Amino acid sequence: MSKQIEIGKTQRWVIKIGSALLTNEGRGLDTVAIENWVQQIVTLCRQGKEVILVSSGAVAEGMKRLGWAERPATLHELQAAAAVGQMGVVQTYETCFKHYGIHTAQVLLTHDDAANRKRYLNARSTLKTLIDLKVISVINENDTVATDEIRFGDNDTLGGLVSNLVEADVLVIMTDQQGLYERDPRLDPNAKLISQGHAGDPILEAMAGSTGGRLGRGGMATKLRAARVAARSGTATWIVSGRIPDVLLKIANGNHLGTLLLPANPPVEARKQWLGAHQKMHGELVLDDGAVNVLRASGKSLLAVGVRQVKGDFMRGDMVACFTLTGEEIARGIVNYNADETIKIMGQTSNRIAEILGYVDEPELIHRDNLILL
Numbered sequence: 001m002s003k004q005i006e007i008g009k010t011q012r013w014v015i016k017i018g019s020a021l022l023t024n025e026g027r028g029l030d031t032v033a034i035e036n037w038v039q040q041i042v043t044l045c046r047q048g049k050e051v052i053l054v055s056s057g058a059v060a061e062g063m064k065r066l067g068w069a070e071r072p073a074t075l076h077e078l079q080a081a082a083a084v085g086q087m088g089v090v091q092t093y094e095t096c097f098k099h100y101g102i103h104t105a106q107v108l109l110t111h112d113d114a115a116n117r118k119r120y121l122n123a124r125s126t127l128k129t130l131i132d133l134k135v136i137s138v139i140n141e142n143d144t145v146a147t148d149e150i151r152f153g154d155n156d157t158l159g160g161l162v163s164n165l166v167e168a169d170v171l172v173i174m175t176d177q178q179g180l181y182e183r184d185p186r187l188d189p190n191a192k193l194i195s196q197g198h199a200g201d202p203i204l205e206a207m208a209g210s211t212g213g214r215l216g217r218g219g220m221a222t223k224l225r226a227a228r229v230a231a232r233s234g235t236a237t238w239i240v241s242g243r244i245p246d247v248l249l250k251i252a253n254g255n256h257l258g259t260l261l262l263p264a265n266p267p268v269e270a271r272k273q274w275l276g277a278h279q280k281m282h283g284e285l286v287l288d289d290g291a292v293n294v295l296r297a298s299g300k301s302l303l304a305v306g307v308r309q310v311k312g313d314f315m316r317g318d319m320v321a322c323f324t325l326t327g328e329e330i331a332r333g334i335v336n337y338n339a340d341e342t343i344k345i346m347g348q349t350s351n352r353i354a355e356i357l358g359y360v361d362e363p364e365l366i367h368r369d370n371l372i373l374l
């Protein structure tokens with residue numbers, strides 16, 4: 001279990017900047033602040049670090065440009081605002097980095113891209129090539145086509161996924177609070193700051209509110225989820241205030257600011273990181289205690305015999321979530337049988353599948369290679 005991080009030895013940093021920070025609470029892109037972060041990033045690059053940016057702000061800047069005071073409720077208006085605002089976001093970064101002779105690249109991704117193995121690998125090789133070319137990637141969600149992501153404003157999770165894609169050492173989530181507090185400091189100004197913990201710790205996750213500010217949407221809950229995702233590639237996550245002067249340089253120099261969330265387990269293999277990148281579950285399986293113990297203790301495949309209940313209408317090859325009888329999600333995996341077939345074979349041993357269905361695709365319901373424990 002890694003308890004510390006030697007920041008001086010870290011090389012690849014993913015830096016995520018949230019909407020509230022970037023647009024000065026909706027007053028329009030805060031070019032002074034952006035110039036300052038860019039200056040810090042250039043210094044990090046000159047120190048030999050490789051930086052990938054995940055930047056929000058498209059909807060907020062689009063709202064400003066269109067003269068909309070309130071975040072629109074309809075999807076098509078959100079998407080239109082994002083399309084307008086994204087122009088400003090990338091233009092600003094382009095101008096700031098150009099000043100230092102550094103090229104930038106716009107990369108737009110959706111969670112669906114991460115769920116498709118071919119697109120996932122394409123995104124990974126493009127990002128790695130851009131790193132080799134010393135180009136700063138500026139990543140945002142592809143809001144014109146995204147639906148769930150834009151509704152929930154989840155660039156934090158995107159930051160976690162990008163950390164997995166490029167196998168980052170560090171994910172820095174810059175926001176408008178000092179870090180994770182015991183409770184939302186907007187609701188309880190006396191709440192204490194958590195300085196360090198483990199990514200995925202349910203006690204910390206329970207502290208994080210899911211409501212963000214007027215412009216950002218994810219709140220702290222998505223930041224902690226991002227830390228959990230990032231930890232799969234062994235990436236440590238920092239949640240810090242982007243308003244602290246020289247915040248990135250201070251962290252790089254070993255100052256402890258904000259909240260540091262360290263991976264609790266060793267990194268998982270690359271294919272399992274891809275499995276973990278799936279955000280949309282097509283169904284749920286409720287497992288009995290025996291199956292839960294086998295998955296947790298020995299990392300074996302899931303057999304139909306251990307399934308008690310099947311929910312959702314999934315197809316063979318879809319990703320499903322696995323729950324304990326008490327409702328705790330423990331694993332996710334790609335199923336070998338569709339929902340109707342799974343209902344027929346649940347609770348039965350594998351040697352009865354042929355008799356029940358008239359055929360056998362695979363003896364396992366989810367093969368261990370296609371299963372990721374949470």
Ligand SMILES: Nc1ncnc2c1ncn2[C@@H]1O[C@H](COP(=O)(O)OP(=O)(O)O)[C@@H](O)[C@H]1O
Pocket residue numbers: 017018019020021174175176177179180181182183184185186207208209210211212213214215216217218219220221
């Ligand atoms: N436990 C907590 N600690 C700190 N902030 C919290 C917590 N729970 C909820 N929040 C809220 O999360 C907000 C940050 O999320 P969000 O507005 O989505 O920011 P960003 O635009 O940077 O992604 C904070 O302003 C705060 O009100």
Ligand SMILES: N[C@@H](CCC(=O)OP(=O)(O)O)C(=O)O
Pocket residue numbers: 017018019020055056057058059060082140141143150152153154155156212215216217218219
């Ligand atoms: N793609 C959207 C992301 C919104 C979002 O995640 O916002 P935030 O919670 O501020 O990071 C945008 O650029 O507006």
